[in-house]
Amino acid sequence: MAEHIVVIGGGQAGAALVARLRGQGHDGPVTLVGEEPVPPYQRPPLSKKYLLGEMALERLFLRPESYYAEHDIRLLTGTRAEAVDTAAGTVALAGGGRLDYDQLALTTGSVPRRLPEAIGGALPGVHVVRSLADVDAMAPDFVAGARVLVVGGGYIGLEAAAVAAQKGLDVTLVEAAPRILARVAAPETSAWFADLHRRHGVDVREGTGLSHLTGEDRVTGAVLEDGTEISADFVITGIGIAPAAALAEAAGLAIDNGIAVDAQGRTLVPGVWAAGDCASFPFRGGRVRLESVQNAIDQSEYVADNMLGAGRAYDPVPWFWSDQYDVKLQIAGLNQGYERVVVREGAGGAVSHWYYAGETLLAVDAMNDPRAYMIGKRLLEAGRSPAPATIESPRTDLKALLKG
Amino acid sequence: MAKITYIEWGGTEHVVDVPNGLTVMEGARDNGIPGIEADCGGACACSTCHVYVDPAWVDKLPEKDPMEEDMLDFAYEPDPQRSRLTCQLKVTDALEGLVVQMPEKQI
Numbered sequence: 001m002a003e004h005i006v007v008i009g010g011g012q013a014g015a016a017l018v019a020r021l022r023g024q025g026h027d028g029p030v031t032l033v034g035e036e037p038v039p040p041y042q043r044p045p046l047s048k049k050y051l052l053g054e055m056a057l058e059r060l061f062l063r064p065e066s067y068y069a070e071h072d073i074r075l076l077t078g079t080r081a082e083a084v085d086t087a088a089g090t091v092a093l094a095g096g097g098r099l100d101y102d103q104l105a106l107t108t109g110s111v112p113r114r115l116p117e118a119i120g121g122a123l124p125g126v127h128v129v130r131s132l133a134d135v136d137a138m139a140p141d142f143v144a145g146a147r148v149l150v151v152g153g154g155y156i157g158l159e160a161a162a163v164a165a166q167k168g169l170d171v172t173l174v175e176a177a178p179r180i181l182a183r184v185a186a187p188e189t190s191a192w193f194a195d196l197h198r199r200h201g202v203d204v205r206e207g208t209g210l211s212h213l214t215g216e217d218r219v220t221g222a223v224l225e226d227g228t229e230i231s232a233d234f235v236i237t238g239i240g241i242a243p244a245a246a247l248a249e250a251a252g253l254a255i256d257n258g259i260a261v262d263a264q265g266r267t268l269v270p271g272v273w274a275a276g277d278c279a280s281f282p283f284r285g286g287r288v289r290l291e292s293v294q295n296a297i298d299q300s301e302y303v304a305d306n307m308l309g310a311g312r313a314y315d316p317v318p319w320f321w322s323d324q325y326d327v328k329l330q331i332a333g334l335n336q337g338y339e340r341v342v343v344r345e346g347a348g349g350a351v352s353h354w355y356y357a358g359e360t361l362l363a364v365d366a367m368n369d370p371r372a373y374m375i376g377k378r379l380l381e382a383g384r385s386p387a388p389a390t391i392e393s394p395r396t397d398l399k400a401l402l403k404g
Numbered sequence: 405m406a407k408i409t410y411i412e413w414g415g416t417e418h419v420v421d422v423p424n425g426l427t428v429m430e431g432a433r434d435n436g437i438p439g440i441e442a443d444c445g446g447a448c449a450c451s452t453c454h455v456y457v458d459p460a461w462v463d464k465l466p467e468k469d470p471m472e473e474d475m476l477d478f479a480y481e482p483d484p485q486r487s488r489l490t491c492q493l494k495v496t497d498a499l500e501g502l503v504v505q506m507p508e509k510q511i
């Protein structure tokens with residue numbers, strides 16, 4: 001089988017996909033097309049250790065650059081795919097090149113939402129946190145004593161706020177929703193993190209919308225919807241991402257909150273697949289799109305296997321983590337559709353929040369509580385739901401729940 | 405720099421030089437050695453970089469912190485003495501000659 005497999009998008013998912021193809025013995029040509037000027041790298045440290053200055057650039061790379069040539073993978077960095085012609089089986093590259101493929105995978109990731117230009121979103125000093133280039137661009141602004149306004153209280157905004165506070169900046173964070181993490185977590189988890197940030201000196205303002213940014217040649221601050229004026233030396237926006245589906249849409253693929261694929265990772269066009277942040281897939285009777293390392297890796301590995309004929313259905317127990325100050329948050333499962341949350345105190349300040357729909361366990365948020373996280377993950381993988389009262393009781397030995 | 409031997413579950417040995425400052429996990433990753441997945445990239449968030457260290461090395465390595473200890477407890481078939489997460493093992497000259505063995509699988 002000497003099929004040429006082309007993968008568009010050289011990020012976490014694309015890198016996992018091509019490595020898996022080789023690992024599974026595919027010996028035909030493989031080309032990985034990536035718009036960024038560097039080999040595939042991991043994004044999580046961008047808002048954590050790399051931003052803190054505690055991690056060197058080379059350590060971000062998912063594989064050393066030599067890996068690709070050694071495994072006969074053609075890696076085209078700094079190369080944007082402009083268009084896909086699924087009838088002809090070709091990809092047009094920026095600059096005029098063209099690739100012929102037998103099978104194609106789209107792992108194009110996502111693009112950060114930006115504040116509209118009309119309210120100052122395009123002013124110098126307004127940053128997003130998605131790529132290495134974004135983070136390198138804001139690094140010079142991270143000096144002790146500087147005032148930063150973080151717009152958006154999701155994980156990215158909160159992690160950036162934590163790094164800024166640790167580096168001695170004066171941090172204000174505004175969140176338009178009534179609470180931070182409103183889209184992804186229960187009120188219990190939101191409150192826990194709002195408190196954590198306040199204890200580290202961050203001015204967290206929930207239920208506070210932004211009216212507009214101020215400044216002529218560079219951002220100087222903001223006016224909030226309630227009329228309050230804030231001065232800032234720079235602004236970080238963490239207001240969510242949109243799946244990078246424009247290329248797929250122009251190629252006529254079905255779009256439904258990202259590129260729509262089935263459980264195997266197939267689009268409706270034979271031989272064209274998608275995985276990672278850009279793809280939505282069937283999940284618990286609906287459709288979901290995940291923005292996580294777990295999903296980028298696992299879904300791509302399923303796609304790689306299925307491109308080679310495995311016919312496996314992807315049905316994950318998602319997991320995620322976030323580092324803020326000395327807190328590691330670990331999440332197992334997906335809390336979508338939860339009805340109640342059970343709080344369990346662990347040892348030494350550890351705490352976990354267990355999400356239930358009826359008697360069914362859906363997810364666990366564990367704050368500095370790796371045991372609760374791992375036990376929750378194993379329970380979810382086994383499809384088991386301990387009674388909420390059992391979880392709540394301090395007398396329950398969690399690990400014993402895994403037996404029997 | 406330290407010479408480290410990684411032994412796959414099936415017995416295949418890889419002997420590589422790993423620069424100081426990297427982790428034992430990164431040494432495997434950068435040399436394309438299979439059997440250590442490290443999905444989270446070294447954040448001590450996942451437990452898929454689990455190995456068994458050679459018995460002679462158990463006492464020579466820095467102690468596990470509580471986070472590593474707890475994660476390991478739920479790795480695939482952990483050994484209370486020999487199991488370590490390689491993302492938590494920083495390479496120094498003192499690791500010269502370290503031998504680690506990969507488990508049957510990573511979960």
Ligand SMILES: Cc1cc2nc3c(=O)[nH]c(=O)nc-3n(C[C@H](O)[C@H](O)[C@H](O)COP(=O)(O)OP(=O)(O)OC[C@H]3O[C@@H](n4cnc5c(N)ncnc54)[C@H](O)[C@@H]3O)c2cc1C
Pocket residue numbers: 008009010011012013014033034035036042043044045046047079080081082107108109110129130131156244247275276277278290291292293294296319320321322323
């Ligand atoms: C700052 C930050 C922190 C994060 N922290 C965590 C965390 O702690 N835990 C966690 O689980 N997840 C985290 N995530 C999310 C995680 O990194 C993403 O879910 C993951 O990177 C998705 O992988 P992907 O390959 O789908 O997309 P990406 O990694 O974004 O890769 C997509 C690549 O495709 C390229 N591309 C797009 N279109 C084209 C085109 N037309 N031609 C060529 N190339 C193209 C892009 O330039 C990009 O390089 C974080 C993300 C960010 C930004």
